[in-house]
Amino acid sequence: PRPARGPHRCLLKLKDWPQTEHFCQKMPREYFDDMMQVVPGPMRPYLRTDGALNLAGYFPAHLVPPDLGPKLYLAMGYSPDSRSFSQTNLHCDISDAFNILVHCGEPAPQLPADESASGLDGVSGAVWDIWAAEDAPKLTSYLKMRASELGLGRHISEWPIHDQYFYLDDRDRRRLAQAYGITPFRFLQRLGDMVVIPAGCPHQVRNLSPCVKVAMDFVSPEHLHHCLRLSAEFKKLQAGHHLSEDKLQVHAMLYHALKAEVLAADGGAHAQAADTAANGKA
Numbered sequence: 001p002r003p004a005r006g007p008h009r010c011l012l013k014l015k016d017w018p019q020t021e022h023f024c025q026k027m028p029r030e031y032f033d034d035m036m037q038v039v040p041g042p043m044r045p046y047l048r049t050d051g052a053l054n055l056a057g058y059f060p061a062h063l064v065p066p067d068l069g070p071k072l073y074l075a076m077g078y079s080p081d082s083r084s085f086s087q088t089n090l091h092c093d094i095s096d097a098f099n100i101l102v103h104c105g106e107p108a109p110q111l112p113a114d115e116s117a118s119g120l121d122g123v124s125g126a127v128w129d130i131w132a133a134e135d136a137p138k139l140t141s142y143l144k145m146r147a148s149e150l151g152l153g154r155h156i157s158e159w160p161i162h163d164q165y166f167y168l169d170d171r172d173r174r175r176l177a178q179a180y181g182i183t184p185f186r187f188l189q190r191l192g193d194m195v196v197i198p199a200g201c202p203h204q205v206r207n208l209s210p211c212v213k214v215a216m217d218f219v220s221p222e223h224l225h226h227c228l229r230l231s232a233e234f235k236k237l238q239a240g241h242h243l244s245e246d247k248l249q250v251h252a253m254l255y256h257a258l259k260a261e262v263l264a265a266d267g268g269a270h271a272q273a274a275d276t277a278a279n280g281k282a
Contacts, residue, residue, distance in 0.1 A: 011077040013086050023070045035070060035100065035214060043196070046220050047098055055219040056095070058257040059249070066248050068095065069216035076210035078108055087206040090129075090143075091164045092136065094230040094248050095217040099195045101126060105210030114170030115208065124209035125191065129168065129184035133200035133226055136161065138180040146172070159233050161202050168204065200226030219253060228254075 018026045036048055045053040049068075059065035075086040104124035111121055120127065131139060143160035147153050156163050168176070177183050184203075189195055197203055200223060219227060231250045 011086050012075065014072070014074040017072045017074075022067070023072075032070065035216075038100070038194070039098075040194075043098075046096070047196075047216070047218055051218070053220060055221060055224065055253055055257040056217070058260045059253050060256060063252075066253075068218065070214050071216070073099075073213040073215060074211070075207050076105065087167050088204060089164045089167045090139075090161060090202055090204040092161050092200060092202045092230065093197065093217070094199065094227055094234065094250070096199045096220050096223055097197045097215055097217045099189075099197065099213050099215040101189050101191055101193055101211060101213050103210075103212035104191045107209045111208065112169070112206075115206070120188065120208060123188065125193075126189045126208060126211055126213075127186070127206045128189055128195060128203060129173070129186050129205075130197060130201050130203040131182060131184045133198065133202075133223075135180075135182040136200065136202055138182050139176070139202050142172075142176055142180060157237055159237070162233065162237060167206070198226070199223040200230060219248075219250075224250075224254065 024032050039047045045051040048054065048057075050057055056066070056068050077086070107122050107124045115127060118127075139161060140159060143166055144153070144156065146166065147156045147160060152165070156165065160166070166172075173184065188208075199219070227248065227250045231248065
């Protein structure tokens with residue numbers, strides 16, 4: 001909890017719940033099954049835990065695979081100082097992820113000026129800003145400059161996106177567009193909306209109301225190179241940094257995915273040879 005002045009006493013935020021157990025051990029199994037069912041058809045090979053294009057699904061269970069969720073994210077309370085219900089600062093996830101907004105409360109009584117100017121007064125949900133993965137170097141350069149302006153230069157790492165110190169408001173986004181020519185994909189997530197965040201894409205979220213979200217990670221072949229790049233960056237972070245541990249086990253995951261494909265191809269070749277031999281004898 002974080003103290004706040006005004007009619008609400010504090011901001012409450014819970015992330016990555018449950019932290020030590022699987023979702024199905026804390027919530028009814030039906031909740032997990034329902035979430036898998038709402039995944040759009042074309043995305044199921046990627047997003048489902050048993051999807052053929054979800055590389056995380058090839059990790060053997062007996063080797064303690066990484067915990068990719070689902071996880072609950074809850075935020076409630078209102079801060080008159082920031083005029084928001086809480087936010088997730090700019091950061092970058094090592095894997096792909098999808099996020100479903102499953103509950104919304106009453107909208108904030110007053111929004112920050114930039115959100116209000118966007119016509120979001122009285123709206124429930126969450127505002128997302130997602131930059132392309134290719135924009136990360138320019139964002140890094142801007143954050144280093146911004147940290148220097150604020151006197152925080154010695155407190156940030158070589159990759160300040162991973163430090164999660166900054167939320168880029170309307171002024172920051174305008175400066176980025178003017179100086180670096182990059183703009184985020186900015187959109188409103190309403191109740192029931194699913195957001196898919198590709199690995200390597202810097203993003204931030206501001207809640208306009210109390211929100212409950214369910215998120216789950218996955219690893220797609222198309223974005224594996226971003227997973228490997230981020231894994232290398234995380235390993236170079238200072239010891240004790242909250243991202244310095246390789247929780248995804250990217251290299252091991254890639255090995256097991258390739259092993260499964262090779263075995264499947266080899267088995268198919270043997271089966272084809274057996275069929276050919278059988279047909280020859282016939």
